[in-house]
Amino acid sequence: MAALARSAAAVAALALLASAVAGEVFFQEKFDGGWEDRWVKSEWKKEDNTAGEWNHTSGKWNGDADDKGIQTSEDYRFYAISAQYPEFSNKDKTLVLQFSVKHEQDLDCGGGYVKLLPADVDQKKFGGETPYSIMFGPDICGYATKKVHAILTKNGKNHLIKTEVPCETDQLTHVYTLILRPDATYSILIDNVEKQSGSVYDDWDILPAKKKRDPNAKKPEDWEDEEFLPDPEDKKPEGYDDIPKEITEPDATKPEDWDDEEDGEWTAPTIPNPEYKGPWIQKKIKNPNFKGKWKAPLIDNPEFKDDPYIYAFDSLKHIGIELWQVKSGTLFDNILITDDPEYAKKFAEETWGKHKDAEKAAFDEAEKKRLEEESANAKTKDNDDAADEDEGKAAGASDEENKDASGDEKVEEISKDASSSSDKKDEL
Numbered sequence: 567m568a569a570l571a572r573s574a575a576a577v578a579a580l581a582l583l584a585s586a587v588a589g590e591v592f593f594q595e596k597f598d599g600g601w602e603d604r605w606v607k608s609e610w611k612k613e614d615n616t617a618g619e620w621n622h623t624s625g626k627w628n629g630d631a632d633d634k635g636i637q638t639s640e641d642y643r644f645y646a647i648s649a650q651y652p653e654f655s656n657k658d659k660t661l662v663l664q665f666s667v668k669h670e671q672d673l674d675c676g677g678g679y680v681k682l683l684p685a686d687v688d689q690k691k692f693g694g695e696t697p698y699s700i701m702f703g704p705d706i707c708g709y710a711t712k713k714v715h716a717i718l719t720k721n722g723k724n725h726l727i728k729t730e731v732p733c734e735t736d737q738l739t740h741v742y743t744l745i746l747r748p749d750a751t752y753s754i755l756i757d758n759v760e761k762q763s764g765s766v767y768d769d770w771d772i773l774p775a776k777k778k779r780d781p782n783a784k785k786p787e788d789w790e791d792e793e794f795l796p797d798p799e800d801k802k803p804e805g806y807d808d809i810p811k812e813i814t815e816p817d818a819t820k821p822e823d824w825d826d827e828e829d830g831e832w833t834a835p836t837i838p839n840p841e842y843k844g845p846w847i848q849k850k851i852k853n854p855n856f857k858g859k860w861k862a863p864l865i866d867n868p869e870f871k872d873d874p875y876i877y878a879f880d881s882l883k884h885i886g887i888e889l890w891q892v893k894s895g896t897l898f899d900n901i902l903i904t905d906d907p908e909y910a911k912k913f914a915e916e917t918w919g920k921h922k923d924a925e926k927a928a929f930d931e932a933e934k935k936r937l938e939e940e941s942a943n944a945k946t947k948d949n950d951d952a953a954d955e956d957e958g959k960a961a962g963a964s965d966e967e968n969k970d971a972s973g974d975e976k977v978e979e980i981s982k983d984a985s986s987s988s989d990k991k992d993e994l
């Protein structure tokens with residue numbers, strides 16, 4: 567009896583514990599039935615006909631055709647869509663923002679990020695200028711930009727993460743997770759693997775640094791920062807500087823047909839002197855008093871005023887996707903906002919994790935087909951070219967021109983890249 571009571575109490579305690587650690591889910595979107603009622607398509611860019619349409623699909627390759635997300639479906643278009651959840655603040659809470667993204671188009675310039683926004687957002691007008699709190703996710707543009715953005719907005723200013731976090735660049739689904747904790751630490755995960763972590767204080771320039779080098783400190787007179795010194799034991803050998811660089815060739819003789827009157831006075835040619843060793847260089851020895859490079863000591867930075875809520879946002883109420891895409895095909899799915907990293911991990915395992923192998927197999931199959939078609943096309947083209955040969959250089963010349971034109975375009979695109987697809991978008 568007593569034993570039973572004890573174990574019942576233990577079960578109750580366990581259940582309590584479980585409910586205590588189970589986190590809160592602020593928003594979760596798997597884009598199944600009815601998703602269009604939950605999301606608002608913005609009217610931004612509609613007037614100039616550059617607003618792109620979303621396609622509700624699982625894409626060209628997937629691990630489960632019924633598991634759909636939303637995919638950008640038109641090239642050279644702006645995309646802006648958002649959804650709402652009950653307003654909350656992440657003060658004193660962990661915040662986890664997670665989603666999956668797949669760039670089926672072999673993305674060369676475009677974003678794959680999402681934004682969290684405060685309460686005062688007009689979803690119908692949501693666009694590139696709408697102030698946001700957090701922007702997070704991959705961004706690819708040319709060769710220079712292949713990174714995970716993590717922007718925190720404080721007092722109206724966007725602060726980019728200072729550490730370089732490379733993003734995935736293949737054509738498969740990947741899960742991006744940002745965790746902000748109440749101790750002002752953060753982690754960035756890709757596919758449930760931590761890629762970066764640290765302190766919000768250190769990795770964003772939100773506040774001035776806590777410590778700085780003392781500007782009034784001076785290097786002590788006796789500080790030795792020369793690692794090596796000339797060896798006083800090593801002396802220049804006597805007569806070293808008298809050794810000539812070149813000498814006359816000892817075996818040279820005046821050629822028999824040399825005519826002093828016509829050819830000028832004969833002189834023997836010179837050759838490099840094997841004795842000559844270059845200018846004398848004194849040997850160096852390690853300085854026994856070497857102390858390393860001098861640095862001013864760190865002092866408290868008077869500019870620093872702590873903000874214990876450096877990681878927090880008063881109002882979070884919307885999630886938005888706002889992108890410019892040169893080539894469409896970016897597919898978002900399984901968006902999650904929670905305070906529970908363990909739940910997020912499981913959610914990623916049960917969605918992306920469950921389907922990733924099948925998706926990879928489907929992709930490999932699609933690639934194989936594409937390459938086969940490409941080589942078949944190349945063969946027909948070769949035959950066509952052979953037939954065209956008689957038509958002379960005109961066709962060939964225009965071929966060349968085409969090549970040049972596309973080559974130039976590419977170069978220009980890359981040099982225009984600036985630092986990200988969002989910069990590129992702003993230029994338009």
Ligand SMILES: *[C@@H]1O[C@H](CO)[C@@H](O)[C@H](O)[C@H]1NC(C)=O
Pocket residue numbers: 621622623624625626639
């Ligand atoms: C939507 O995606 C599917 C799968 O890739 C594709 O077959 C279809 O043509 C797309 N629809 C539009 C309107 O782009």
